[in-house]
Amino acid sequence: MAILPIIETPDPRLRVISEPVTEFDGALKQLVADMYETMYDAPGIGLAAIQVGVPKRILVIDLQEPDPEDEEGKRVLRNPRTFINPVFSDFTEEHSVYAEGCLSVPEQFADVTRPAELTVDWQDEDGNRHRERMTGLMATCIQHEHDHLEGILFIDHLSRLKREMLLKKLTKIRRAA
């Protein structure tokens, strides 16, 4: 496995529309393993292949929620979920708001409103098809990650003023580094 470099805004590759996966081979499994290693190292809860420069419709997500059996609240439960060629349907009218961040827009967070629930069809690493109703943080996270496949960043959902403020802050952080 390998930790891959994560592309950051304004890299134009983040605006590319990713292509469907058609070969469910060893190279795909290797890429998915590397994406997990990269995501955990960052650390983050989701990563799209284009964020490591590969324009394929592949998402890895692990919400890493706190382990309820750990009284100190330090341990998290790992639950890696791989979504290949994800397709959405049946969005709820109801929306939820989460403070989102993105490994490609480092250290910046802003409230984004998205449908609270949706149905997702996808394929796993072996090409098998799955369908599941997504709710809560998973619903938000998978919509954020799927945006990457369409060349969209979470900052695109903000007002222009808010987006410009956030990008200015990012420039300042980079200069200081």
Ligand code: NI
């Ligand atoms: Ni992101």
